[in-house]
Amino acid sequence: MSEELFEKYFEPGLSAEETAELKRLLRQDADAQAVFARFVQERSLLIRATGQLAAARQLASGAIGEDPASAPAPRAAVPRGPQRRAVRVRRGQHRRVRVPAVQPARARAWGWRLTGIAAAVVVGFGLLLAGRLERVRLAAPVRPALAQVAEVRGQVFVLRDGRRTAARTGHALAAGDTVRTGPAGHAGIEWGIGHRLALRAGSELRVGTAAAGRTGPGHVRLAGGRLHVDIEPSLKPPFLVQTPHARIAVVGTRFSVHVTDAHTRTEMDSGTVRITAKATGQDVELRQGHYAITGKDTAVAALAGAGPRPVRAVRDLAVLYRFEAGAGARVPDRAGVGTPIDLRILDPNAVSWLPGGGLRVARPTTLISEQTAERLFAACMRRGEITVEAWLRPAGDVIPQSHPARIVGIASDPLSNINLMLAQGSVSERERARSTRYSVRLRTSATSDIGEPSLVTRTGAVQPRLTHLIFTHDRMGREQFFIDGARVSQREQPADTRLRWEPGRHLTLANEMTHDRGWLGTLYTVAIYCRALTDEEVAANFQAGVPGVQPVAARLP
């Protein structure tokens, strides 16, 4: 009896009578107090344990995201109303009630009313359908398709004739269509055979716009945002990208364009483009490794090319993974220091290699060092400092689990021993919104055996885009977290704080040794330094970007 009442305490809608009864019990009945206290403890443990069970089942089934078989049914789907005969009196006690027979006259009246309502619904639906059909007929494509949407992530819309529709894979794009991506949206667009565009978050691209007195199949206008272009040399006439400030003619190349209100920045990956500044008509030929900024009000297109890319820090680099192998089940350590700590992919079918570098983890698996990370242990313990760096792109989906999803880890048992953990999500993963934080645990003299309390970023820091993460811990006890070169959180530990690692642990990526804390997304670079990088080095590593992807646009997978 009291247990049912205690259950109700944790559910919304505790009635006034139930509240009064609960108060009475807790005020007057010592036994009830004791039972209640134990009940709360038990319920809390059950939530914790079922969370772990749910994660284990999810992993065992190999499913990601919602499992249709076990997905929560929407509350509205539960039948309600007079036809429901089982009436709930109190949780767990349901009595069957007699539904009084409906009087014949009232039944007839209800019958007529229902018939009327049904007829109105049918007529309304018919009119609506007719209207929609008319609109569909009017909106039927009369223009030939120039391209098609090949990939959609997050919010992506296509605007045509003043109407906005959600883009889907295979969505045909005709001249005059506009593709718009939301704050976390991404659209991959295929243009003929072998030509690909990647429209990044918060961007707007108009297809087939007339340019320089010509119209043609290879014209787009980027009104704002970021676009990555990958064009095969065969396209004639040249592909043309227009921005408010510049006209960029492309003959077989890969490059990125970033348009803001003030300027257009063009960055070359390979090949050559010719940029014309609209303000002056001045031409600039841009080659591989160069970039140009074309301003809105500047009289001359500013060319800032040929400058070397910032160089990544190399001193005290302990391990470096570039994910450029392109195939296989091994990720080689490219740090070039001592014995390499290569990684093995436990389930190669769960990942895919990206051309040019990058490993997409599509299903939970573990990348685990082939031997224990003793070299890393010895070097970092000797220095007493550490930097963990990752270039990554989190997947839109997260695995429902009660723990932070591991990106980088050195641990034996997540419940009792964690030397290091860089993860997505903090301890509260039950609500999806909370998995939008990054967190770091580092086992030091100021933290527990599992490195808690963690250093966490703000909620919303995780975005499904190319992201640069750096965590540093120095001997003075200062810990900092950088995202895309900017410090987002920090804390000061006591100056005598030292690393308190356990030896004999493996290095793991994308999961924990227990394989129940999987992370999904794409890894481009992971590095660990046995030194706290300076702010300048953090900025340089960010500026250096990812080879082939640098600095802001990831190519289409």
Place this chain on the structure above:
Amino acid sequence: MFFQVFLHQKEHPEIDRIGDETTISSGMPQLTQREVMQEAFRYREALIAYAYGLLRDWSLAEDAVQEAFLVLLDKWREYKPEYKVYTWVRRMVFYKVQELSRSRKREQVSQDEELFGLVRHAIDRYIDEDAAARQGQMLKALRLCMAKLDASAARILVSYYWDRLSCDQIAAQLKRTVNAVWLALSRTRKKLRQCAARELAEMEAVR
């Protein structure tokens, strides 16, 4: 209330009341930061349950404890040897619970202060340091027992506690009656309790 405190003191004669904090008047040496943190983490599950009892939201409860530990990291020097770590940290968790209650405007907690106080008192009184320290073991035992459940029972349990579905919703999903779901849930809980008690006893025996 006074009577209950008196009873508590009778059960534990070493306990004094100093101000509003329960302390132990023994000559314990001052702990280091590491020791304080380690000691506090022993009670993590119990502290989450404590916060959960007050907040009625398990995620918020986890947050409250996490934030309390962050405070502890800064304030560990304020720890006095005569304090019990559990009650001291529990006080920090309580402050965080209050902050969260206010900030999240959880009316059902803040509106009925009397119920909030009664719940707090019941947990304070009946979950002492020893009981709190056993929570970690209890969780291990529970996990072992859950692994032995059949798929149907496990599914109902997960749906109810983790997915937060009501019995009505689970019944609709499984095409069973609501009573059948409730009975299955009750039976599973009972089974788990018995199994966990056995496992705990075995763990104690091994020690």
